[in-house]
Amino acid sequence: xxxxxxxxxxxxxxxxxxxxxxxxxxxxxxxxxxxxxxxxxxxxxxxxxxxxxxxxxxxxxxxxxxxxxxxxxxxxxxxxxxxxxxxxxxxxxxxxxxxxxxxxxxxxxxxxxxxxxxxxxxxxxxxxxxxxxxxxxxxxxxxxxxxxxxxxxxxxxxxxxxxxxxxxxxxxxxxxxxxxxxxxxxxxxxxxxxxxxxxxxxxxxxxxxxxxxxxxxxxxxxxxxxxxxxxxxxxxxxxxxxxxxxxxxxxxxxxxxxxxxxxxxxxxxxxxxxxxxxxxxxxxxxxxxxxxxxxxxxxxxxxxxxxxxxxxxxxxxxxxxxxxxxxxxxxxxxxxxxxxxxxxxxxxxxxxxxxxxxxxxx
Amino acid sequence: xxxxxxxxxxxxxxxxxxxxxxxxxxxxxxxxxxxxxxxxxxxxxxxxxxxxxxxxxxxxxxxxxxxxxxxxxxxxxxxxxxxxxxxxxxxxxxxxxxxxxxxxxxxxxxxxxxxxxxxxxxxxxxxxxxxxxxxxxxxxxxxxxxxxxxxxxxxxxxxxxxxxxxxxxxxxxxxxxxxxxxxxxxxxxxxxxxxxxxxxxxxxxxxxxxxxxxxxxxxxxxxxxxxxxxxxxxxxxxxxxxxxxxxxxxxxxxxxxxxxxxxxxxxxxxxxxxxxxxxxxxxxxxxxxxxxxxxxxxxxxxxxxxxxxxxxxxxxxxxxxxxxxxxxxxxxxxxxxxxxxxxxxxxxxxxxxxxxxxxxxxxxxxxxxxxxxxxxxxxxxxxxxxxxxxxxxxxxxxxxxxxxxxxxxxxxxxx
Numbered sequence: 001x002x003x004x005x006x007x008x009x010x011x012x013x014x015x016x017x018x019x020x021x022x023x024x025x026x027x028x029x030x031x032x033x034x035x036x037x038x039x040x041x042x043x044x045x046x047x048x049x050x051x052x053x054x055x056x057x058x059x060x061x062x063x064x065x066x067x068x069x070x071x072x073x074x075x076x077x078x079x080x081x082x083x084x085x086x087x088x089x090x091x092x093x094x095x096x097x098x099x100x101x102x103x104x105x106x107x108x109x110x111x112x113x114x115x116x117x118x119x120x121x122x123x124x125x126x127x128x129x130x131x132x133x134x135x136x137x138x139x140x141x142x143x144x145x146x147x148x149x150x151x152x153x154x155x156x157x158x159x160x161x162x163x164x165x166x167x168x169x170x171x172x173x174x175x176x177x178x179x180x181x182x183x184x185x186x187x188x189x190x191x192x193x194x195x196x197x198x199x200x201x202x203x204x205x206x207x208x209x210x211x212x213x214x215x216x217x218x219x220x221x222x223x224x225x226x227x228x229x230x231x232x233x234x235x236x237x238x239x240x241x242x243x244x245x246x247x248x249x250x251x252x253x254x255x256x257x258x259x260x261x262x263x264x265x266x267x268x269x270x271x272x273x274x275x276x277x278x279x280x281x282x283x284x285x286x287x288x289x290x291x292x293x294x295x296x297x298x299x300x301x302x303x304x305x306x307x308x309x310x311x312x313x314x315x316x317x318x319x320x321x322x323x324x325x326x327x328x329x330x331x332x333x334x335x336x337x338x339x340x341x342x343x344x345x346x347x348x349x350x351x352x353x354x355x356x357x358x359x360x361x362x
Numbered sequence: 363x364x365x366x367x368x369x370x371x372x373x374x375x376x377x378x379x380x381x382x383x384x385x386x387x388x389x390x391x392x393x394x395x396x397x398x399x400x401x402x403x404x405x406x407x408x409x410x411x412x413x414x415x416x417x418x419x420x421x422x423x424x425x426x427x428x429x430x431x432x433x434x435x436x437x438x439x440x441x442x443x444x445x446x447x448x449x450x451x452x453x454x455x456x457x458x459x460x461x462x463x464x465x466x467x468x469x470x471x472x473x474x475x476x477x478x479x480x481x482x483x484x485x486x487x488x489x490x491x492x493x494x495x496x497x498x499x500x501x502x503x504x505x506x507x508x509x510x511x512x513x514x515x516x517x518x519x520x521x522x523x524x525x526x527x528x529x530x531x532x533x534x535x536x537x538x539x540x541x542x543x544x545x546x547x548x549x550x551x552x553x554x555x556x557x558x559x560x561x562x563x564x565x566x567x568x569x570x571x572x573x574x575x576x577x578x579x580x581x582x583x584x585x586x587x588x589x590x591x592x593x594x595x596x597x598x599x600x601x602x603x604x605x606x607x608x609x610x611x612x613x614x615x616x617x618x619x620x621x622x623x624x625x626x627x628x629x630x631x632x633x634x635x636x637x638x639x640x641x642x643x644x645x646x647x648x649x650x651x652x653x654x655x656x657x658x659x660x661x662x663x664x665x666x667x668x669x670x671x672x673x674x675x676x677x678x679x680x681x682x683x684x685x686x687x688x689x690x691x692x693x694x695x696x697x698x699x700x701x702x703x704x705x706x707x708x709x710x711x712x713x714x715x716x717x718x719x720x721x722x723x724x725x726x727x728x729x730x731x732x733x734x735x736x737x738x739x740x741x742x743x744x745x746x747x748x749x750x751x752x753x754x755x756x757x758x759x760x761x762x763x764x765x766x767x768x769x770x771x772x773x774x775x776x777x
Binding site for chain 1: 753757
């Protein structure tokens with residue numbers, strides 16, 4: 001914005017630059033105070049021995065290097081095992097929620113976008129409703145529904161299934177499956193080997209019943225939001241391509257898979273990115289719902305970061321967990337970016353230039 | 363496409379960065395004021411409490427308002443929704459509440475970073491507190507804060523279910539065997555004989571009954587996996603396995619009191635606070651409380667307490683201290699006892715309390731032989747892990763659980 005203006009000449013250019021800075025100043029100050037400064041502070045706390053009294057920048061707070069990070073990833077103690085458990089829990093949450101919510105929201109979007117459907121407005125509102133309800137309210141609702149004697153178990157018992165005591169059942173679903181086929185106890189090799197203080201057997205436990213309930217809840221609440229993004233994208237598509245495909249004799253499934261879906265790729269990227277970030281940061285459901293229980297099967301890095309700092313006064317470790325979580329989110333986003341990249345794409349530099357890329361249909 | 367991809371991507375990445383960074387920002391309190399304080403001085407007093415219910419909040423507010431009137435110092439009471447988080451925030455910002463509730467497991471953390479004022483040694487009534495409570499709030503040889511009340515665990519029995527099972531006063535269990543036998547008799551239909559929360563704060567009451575404890579007497583060594591504790595936990599597991607006892611969570615209740623109130627269990631192990639909860643939520647339940655049955659090595663129970671902490675950064679410490687002196691006085695504590703069912707923390711109120719609440723005899727008796735849970739730095743975390751492991755007690759080996767906790771506790775104590 002200021003680039004072209006400043007280089008022209010003399011005082012006029014300077015004035016433009018000053019005006020530019022003046023206009024951007026509020027945003028810069030707000031970002032600085034509420035974003036950059038806290039991040040710098042948190043970064044400092046993560047490598048310091050700050051104990052939670054007074055400012056972290058005050059005299060007396062010492063630099064301790066990577067000690068806090070070491071305690072979490074190689075300390076061999078409770079802190080490491082808790083972090084390992086939190087990662088395990090959250091990994092299952094992400095791996096199950098992100099694909100499911102993406103598929104469900106896409107499915108809903110295609111359904112309510114259909115021209116044949118009567119009462120589209122009603123369905124759109126109904127599907128979007130959970131998204132605008134507060135997480136806390138829905139969590140409370142979920143606690144009731146998934147109570148040992150709650151509606152879900154009542155329904156299951158009608159089908160002849162004895163439902164688990166959802167929010168109190170710490171056994172992982174994969175472990176339950178293993179038990180069902182007769183593998184009650186872990187093979188010795190999987191018991192002894194550990195990663196982040198959690199044995200391989202426990203890494204493979206799968207989400208607990210409590211976490212599964214949270215997984216269902218996440219799909220229920222977020223699908224509406226992402227459905228909205230997909231609807232917007234679907235309405236942006238021109239009908240010609242689909243008509244052409246129809247004339248070529250493509251079935252409706254082929255039209256969706258080979259024509260519509262590729263054109264939705266940018267939206268897909270947004271939805272998955274937002275999904276990844278949201279699921280790795282799950283906090284409020286845990287805080288209001290289970291506080292990490294039963295048997296720590298619903299602690300997540302975000303909740304662990306909070307409780308380590310605020311409840312246990314281990315501020316350095318809490319901040320360190322937050323930074324590791326940040327790194328994990330970045331890595332996952334980059335991975336999915338690579339996976340979703342168009343294989344025959346134009347090099348990045350050329351794509352910025354509108355001319356060559358305008359000609360290509362996406 | 364109509365929207366350039368690059369900008370959409372940029373937007374996504376910006377959202378990603380913002381989201382991730384703002385999460386990390388949660389880790390830091392934001393403050394610039396200096397932690398030094400004037401100490402003496404005047405000014406209003408703020409009190410931060412975590413109330414068990416309206417009764418507690420109202421009576422604390424009344425007591426503080428009364429002190430405010432006589433002393434002439436302005437004072438206000440805030441009820442915290444998340445006490446630990448609000449305290450931490452206050453200490454980090456240098457503007458904490460002057461007087462607040464503090465649990466023993468938080469004491470070491472706040473005392474070691476200098477947030478707490480070790481004032482209790484200079485209180486005029488400091489020798490009046492029960493010795494076990496004074497010990498619970500002593501850190502590094504300093505008596506930090508005045509215990510505000512006390513509670514012990516006892517066995518709560520539903521009278522109607524008791525009679526329905528054909529039991530009489532003579533059947534009140536006094537040994538483990540009798541406990542098991544009565545629990546079996548009381549188990550029928552949807553009701554189990556005994557239920558309690560799956561946490562160390564209940565289960566550990568069995569340890570002293572078998573002669574064990576979590577720490578050595580001087581509090582320097584972990585004795586979690588002692589033979590006595592293994593015996594106690596094995597007994598608990600046996601009761602859970604044969605169905606005469608169940609964790610309240612397995613009954614779909616939030617805690618022992620809820621399971622008891624809903625008549626899902628005929629007996630429960632809870633503290634004095636259950637009287638307040640039952641009269642509020644389940645007023646029709648008739649019950650009695652008796653001492654916990656003795657194990658092979660005699661009686662045992664657990665004692666719980668909170669204290670009135672004063673912040674080192676308080677602007678008006680003399681007034682804060684005067685307020686605490688008033689709040690821990692015999693009279694105020696009796697008022698609190700009547701309002702929300704806690705036991706006074708001072709010896710001088712004991713006889714009056716016994717007279718006013720004969721039904722709480724068992725709790726008072728428990729004070730004699732009660733143990734407290736470890737409150738050393740880091741111990742709270744180990745106990746949390748203990749809770750997590752207890753949830754799977756039925757499917758696990760008691761010795762293995764205790765061994766794991768022993769290792770963690772030893773590591774914590776040697777830090």
